[in-house]
Amino acid sequence: MSVLDWVVLVGTLLFIVVFGIYRTRGKQDMDSYLKGGYSFRWWTVGLSVMATQASAITFLSTPGEAFENGMGFVQFYLGLPLAMIVLSITFIPIYYRLKVYTAYEFLENRFDIKTRLLAAFLFLVQRGLAAGITIFAPSIILSTILGWRLSVTTLIIGVVVIIYTVSGGTKAVSQTQKQQMAVMLGGMIVAVFVILNLLPQDVSFGDAIDVAGYMGKLDIINLEFSLSDRYNIWSGIAGGFFLQLAYFGTDQSQVQRYLTGQSITQSRLGLIMNGLLKVPMQFLILMVGILVFVFYQFYQPPLFFIEKGQESVVQSEYAGQWEQLDQQHQQVFEEKRENIQALLNQIEQGDEVAVAGTRQRIMALEEETQDLKAQAREVVTQANPNNETEDADYVFLTFVMRYFPQGMVGLLLAVIFSAAMSSTASELNALGTTTTIDFYRRTIRPDASDGHYLRMSRWFILSWGIIAIIFASLASLADNLIEFVNLVGSLFYGTILGIFLTAFYIRHVRAKATFWAALVAEGIVLLLFLFFRDQIGYLWYNFIGCALMVLIGLLLQAVLSRTSNS
């Protein structure tokens, strides 16, 4: 990395953190430390909500997903705008009326302490694990590409976030997220222009879209209904709606963000902003991946995107096999490039028959490329079974490091570090708040002073930060940890959402029925996962858990009412 890149990276990150701490300096009470003192306008609320959801993996994996599988992933977010409407109508007014610190306080108000603690406990387990992964996942990629030690990237992200989250609380988190989100969005827009500029002179944006389209990368909407499909319009709208409703409505890391709004109006507008911008933002990030894909149709891409893995093969007994694969890969690339150039000429001439024929040839060559890449992955594993083989997450950053001009590399790295910090800060802030309010204040020290709870909040946030760093450091020891954490989220969100929906909309269902329904619904979801994990896509667990919780709650309440009447 050049000196200019270092200046841009360090300067951007330092400015955001120092500015955030400076803007939130001064004496604080519990209200301002945990809820931001109801002080923010809608744009800060909206940007804070968006920055919380956009983790570093969003900016590393999403372009890689588009590069590998096209734009279909955008369907995952189609339920989000509808969820924002429901949250604005139902959740926000109730949280504001009750003046809650956490979403789980509302559950005690509506049901009983058992239900509140159950939901708060599930949140702590799930989000506590996720906070470690939010730091670990980008750290492993950044350390591999930059050649830094994993502990260095983990500590940079973790320690900086702890400093400003502990010192400034919710206000500092929201304030820094505004800047971080500006860097993220600005950085991705700049990335689009830089990539377009890197394409060959005679290839316009329209040509790039044509290449991507004819190579099947713009198959965005999949109308076929299938439970096992990862992304289709039905799982995106129905499953995605329930997932986003659960995440934004019942996950404290999000609830805490929009409770910083000056009023119900400001919070609602913040969520509406998220509903309007989220899908286009994801589309933009996917488009970056598509443009990188198009770029690599004109310039030779590496056979395998993780340099470390490639080096370990070259130094092993498989070096000869690798060279052979690499040569074949280059030949296929050259042939494909000539055909793509021909395709663009045929499109310009309007020769549809020729276009169809050339497209077929390109697709056959693309299949050959994928086949060679699969063989390369096998060789990488043979050379060292511990080598990472899924290189999609490395595509974008490798591209940035190789081709972006000086200064821009620093900016893109600032985007990724900002994203990692913004989501981690919200998580630590929420974990500390829930531990203080739902457990410490409610069950251990109910009569302490405001100042005491403020001090304890700082200690809890610090403790969760240290746990997250330790967890992130140990994460590399377990292969399936990331998958495990994602799974835990999907398996529990539905039931938690069911509890909240029952609380909001089904007034006659009481505490006892809700608590037992939650346990039974969760049990069924876990059984379904154990026996049908290959048949049911993970998004559907959110819907199934929620539907089961509501239906069992209704049934149990009917039985309990009849028993008490008789």
Added chain:
Amino acid sequence: MDTDNRPPLFSSWNGWYVLVASVLIFLLIFFYWLTQSYA
């Protein structure tokens, strides 16, 4: 905490909700058109 609950620009919050739903429908149509263009 400010107790103001009125929506800006529209006479009721329903106006904002219709806007969000309309943008989603527009995006769906756009994505479908893009998909079909190269099908």
